[in-house]
Structure formats: C-alpha cells, structure tokens
Amino acid sequence: MVKIKPVNNTTSDTNRYCGPAVISAVTGMTTGEAARLIRHVSGQRKVTGSHTFHVLRAMSLCNIQNVKTTVTTKPTLAQWLKGSKDIRTSGRVFLIVAGNHFQLVEGRRYVCGRTRDIVSVRSKYVKRRCRVETVHELINEGKIQIPNAARKPKTVDHAASNRAKAQRFAKKLDVKINIERYYDYDNRFSQYWVDGYKDVDTKGEPMDFSHEGILDGHCAYDWGEVLEKLSAIEGYREEHGYNVKEGV
Numbered sequence: 001m002v003k004i005k006p007v008n009n010t011t012s013d014t015n016r017y018c019g020p021a022v023i024s025a026v027t028g029m030t031t032g033e034a035a036r037l038i039r040h041v042s043g044q045r046k047v048t049g050s051h052t053f054h055v056l057r058a059m060s061l062c063n064i065q066n067v068k069t070t071v072t073t074k075p076t077l078a079q080w081l082k083g084s085k086d087i088r089t090s091g092r093v094f095l096i097v098a099g100n101h102f103q104l105v106e107g108r109r110y111v112c113g114r115t116r117d118i119v120s121v122r123s124k125y126v127k128r129r130c131r132v133e134t135v136h137e138l139i140n141e142g143k144i145q146i147p148n149a150a151r152k153p154k155t156v157d158h159a160a161s162n163r164a165k166a167q168r169f170a171k172k173l174d175v176k177i178n179i180e181r182y183y184d185y186d187n188r189f190s191q192y193w194v195d196g197y198k199d200v201d202t203k204g205e206p207m208d209f210s211h212e213g214i215l216d217g218h219c220a221y222d223w224g225e226v227l228e229k230l231s232a233i234e235g236y237r238e239e240h241g242y243n244v245k246e247g248v
Helices: 018-027 031-042 052-060 077-083 158-173 223-240
Strands: 064-069 093-098 102-106 109-112 132-140 176-184 187-196
Touching: 018 031, 018 052, 018 102, 018 109, 031 052, 052 064, 052 093, 052 132, 077 093, 077 132, 158 176, 158 223, 187 223
Parallel strands: none
Antiparallel strands: 064 132, 093 102, 093 132, 102 109, 176 187
16 A cells, blocks of 8 residues: 655755655655656656646656546635545545645645645644645555666766876876865865976986977876876887886
C-alpha cells in the first residue's frame, strides 16, 4: 500500500514547492530528487510550479498509479473531507489539488509542502476553505522505486584530478611548478608558472621554452593548462633525446 511520510527536505538536495513535496511524501525521495523527476517528464528548467499531469506522470515512474475520483461541485477541502469519511481509511492515500496546491490525505492524516510533517486534517495549517479541483487515489503497482532520472548527478572534480596528474607528471619530468595565489575582494584565483626546468641548448646555455616557442608562455590559469605545457616539454625532450637523469 502507498503510505504517506514526512516530506524529505534533505539540506543539500531541497525544493520548496508543493509538487516535489507530495512526490517525496509517498516515495521517500528528497524534494530535490522529486524536482529532477518532474523536470525529466515536463522539460522544465526549474520547478517552481507543477502541472497535475506531470506530478502524476512522475509518480507513475515510481510505480505509483492513480485513479481519479469524481468531484462535481468543487467543494471546499473541509466539505470534501466531511463527505469522504467512508473512503478515507488507513492505507488509502488521496492526492488532492485544491487552492492551486497539492496535498496528501490518508485517513485523518495530512501532509503537504507547507506542513512538511504529517499533521491532522483538522490542523490549523490545513487550508480547509480552498476549493477542491481534482482528487486522485494513489495505488502502487509493485515496489515503489526511485528512478535514475531523479538521482543527483555525481560531480567530477576535474581540477583535483588534473592537479594530481600534473603533479605526478612534473615529478617525472623533474619540472617545478610555482603557484601564485591572488585575492580580489571575495574572489580567490591562482596562476601556475611552469618554469622550473633545467634544460640546456647545444651550447650548454639554459633554455627558455617560452622564447623557443615550445611553450606559449610560462603562465597557466588552471591545472589543465599546466598539463598541456608539461606535455609540450615532454614532446620536445623526446624529439631531441633529452635525458632527465643525465641532464643532456
């Protein structure tokens, strides 16, 4: 059976709107995950409001289907609650669209994006005078699941990866990287200088790879650029038979 739960507003993955809130309350996923699922079915760039169809479609991807209940006179939420006592039993969950707001009712229990926690249908937080537009009973078909489309994408820290690669590469080439850090008001940025090498020309004079055109300058603004400069140094050495250990 579908059961309602408190809205899962995990701090790092939260959406404050009522569409994601009701999906969260019946699946257990975070509201951030629910918002991503709504975006998946609706094409929205940002979920600040949801169409009933998109909320129901998102729920169906979680194995939660719905049966629309006939509402003819657009009663207030209080009137609907009073007139539905016979069907509002434990284990039967109703998604109610009233006052441009999604809410869930199971027996005498109520939850929505405003309450976040489960409260009584008589709670002062329940907008009982709102007009009911549609009511859908929610029914699960199989185990409730969280689709991959709802999951938060894993972020890859390319800077950390490139930094580690560049540091290993520089050690292999016996090249030093000097880092200068700058602060501009609230911003911090760095410059990386690839100039700590010991290569010499045929006359035994220290080489400047920037002047020779091997590097397009010694300064890099991220670790990806540092890797490119190190690759250029390695390419030059391989072409000219330079041995790092022997220095010639």
